[in-house]
Amino acid sequence: MKFSASTLRLLSGAGIALLAGAILIAVGFFRHEVYITVDGSEPARHTVWGNTVSGALRSTDVRLSPEDRANPAPGTVLSEGMLIEVATAAPVEIEIGGGRLNLVSAERIPSNLIQEAGLQIFPGDEVWVDGVLVDPQVELVATRFLSLELRQANRVTLHRETGQQVLLGAGPTLAHALEQSGVALYASDVLVPGPTEYIVENLEVDHLPGTLVEIRQGADILHSRTAGSTVGLALASAGISLQGLDYSLPAEHEEIPDDGVIQVMRVSEEVLLEQELVGFMTEFQALTDVPIDTLQVVQAGEYGLQAQRIRVRVENGEEIARIVEDEWLVKEPVPRIEGYGTQITIQTLDTPHGTIEYWRAVEFYATSYSPANSGTPLDAPWYGQVFCGGNMQNGFVGVDLDYVPCGTPLYIPGYGFAVAMDTGAISGAWIDLGYLDKDYVPWHQFVTVYFLTPVPSADSIAWIIPPGNAR
Known part of the structure; x- marks a missing residue:
């Protein structure tokens, strides 16, 4: 078959177009943008040729050994x-029970590594890496060499007074196994064998827990445990x-009480020196050259001084005792001496009732009374009578008989002549002027009372x- 020149030119152009399209399809099929991370490194972007993961790795000079691992798998299409x-x-080294197993693996999860070594992890087992307890299900950081220790749990029987408890402990020591099992161990607890004993299978342990005590020091409370009794x-x-x-309650040598409560008493003592004033007495002294009813100070009084040595005991901040151990008189008090006059001079006074002769004149507070207003019941046998004897009459007055004896003749301006014949609820310089009921005059005032001659004996x-005061 013969083709014309124009036909040949058409066929040649079509062939070139088909070839170019095929080349473009091939380039698009083998060329990819991917990200590659090695052993946890930051992902790096690469333009790679190929259609599988293994081809991509070869194009970036990453060579996988038989033990290496790629994710996705090497045959995965890009x-x-x-x-x-x-x-x-x-390289991985696994230590177990004093022996060692070695393998080469890209695995980083401890439980999977142990399984690759043909071992199993049972409840209570522990995995340690470089002396640190790790979670066997958590991936480790990639390293050039990995050393694991598989501590297999052993059966430990804990005997107590309240019964026994079976534990699974990976050790290496008894104290670690108890901690792993959540058994609280206090410094006061007693373990036989001791807490540093290495764990072996079917270990029998006697556990004597310390006694729980509550120690009180004032308002402070401390909870503790003790192995002592x-x-x-x-x-x-x-x-x-x-x-x-x-001191303590109970005392140090006594057994711990059943309730475990111990009271600590912090005790301090202080010795104080205290002083106090001692009052002085007042003494009276007769002065023969001073007129009667005149007082003057012969000697001023002075306070004395008393000293005490006192021991103060304080328990837990509270004073509980104050004991006087000694006391002495540092300075004697000096009495006050008041002199009273005893010099009597007879004098006269003109009054509406004539001239009177008296030996003493004293200001009294004067009140008055009569039988009807004396407070005595009408049917009382002594109604209208006076204390010194006889019936009330004008001129009889009531006084404090300790100072004005019965029968003392007196003169009271505005009242007249009087005789001390009665007494009542009065004392000192108070005089109650007596009246018959029909002659009663009320009095409430101060008045000068004259003591009439003759002068009584000095001893009276x-x-x-x-x-004066009302009693």
Whole structure:
């Protein structure tokens, strides 16, 4: 078959177009943008040629050994923007029960590594990496060498007074196994064998928990445990010491009480020196050269001084005792001496009732009364009678008989002549002027009372008459 020149030119152009299209399809099929991370590094973007993960890795010079691991798998077809994670294998050493197993693996999850080594993890087992307890299900950071320790749990039987408890502990020591099992161990607890004992299978342990005590110091409360049986040992376990006068309830040598409560009493004593004034007495002295009813100070009084040595005891901040150990008189008090006059001079006074002769004149407070207003019941046998004898009449007055004896003749201006014949609820310089009911005159005032001659004997005179008061 023959073709014309124009036909040949048409066929040649079509062939070139088909070839160019095929080349473009091939380029688009083998060329991809992907991200590759090796052993957890930051993902790097690469333009790669190929249609599988293994081809992409070869185009970036990443060579996988048989133990290395790629994700997605090496035969996976590439997609645009795919993330390829590469974990390179590293030597792994697993220590178990004193022996060692070695393998090379790209695995970083401890439980999977242990399974690759043909081992199993059971409840209570522990995985340690470089001396640190790790979660066997958590992926580790990639390293060039990985060392694991599988501590297998052993059966431990804990015997107590309240019964026994079976634990699974990975050790290495008994204390660690108890902590792993959530058993609280206090410094006061007693373990046989001791807490540093290495764990072996079917270990039998006697556990004697310390006694729980409550130690009270005033308002402070401390809870502690002790292995001792006495109060003193319990305090020592809690780091509390009794000093000087301190004591405890119960005492140190006594057994710990059933309720575990111990009271610590912090005691201090202080010796005080205290002084107080001592009052002075007042003495009276007769002065023969001074007129009667005149007082003057012969000697001023002075306070004395008394000293005491006092021991004060304080327990837990509260004073509980104050004891006087000694006392003495530092300075004697000096009495006050008041002199009273005893010099009597007879004098005269003109009055509406004539001239009177008197030996003493004293100001009294005067009131008045009569039988009807004296407060005595009408049917009383003594109604209308006076204390010194006889019936009331004008001129009889009531006084304090300690200072004005019965029968003393008196003169009271505005009242007249009078005789001390009665008494009542009055004292000192108070006079109650007596009247018959029909003659009664009320009095409430101060008045001068004149003591008329003759002068009584000195031993019957009250030389000092105090101010009047109602009793």
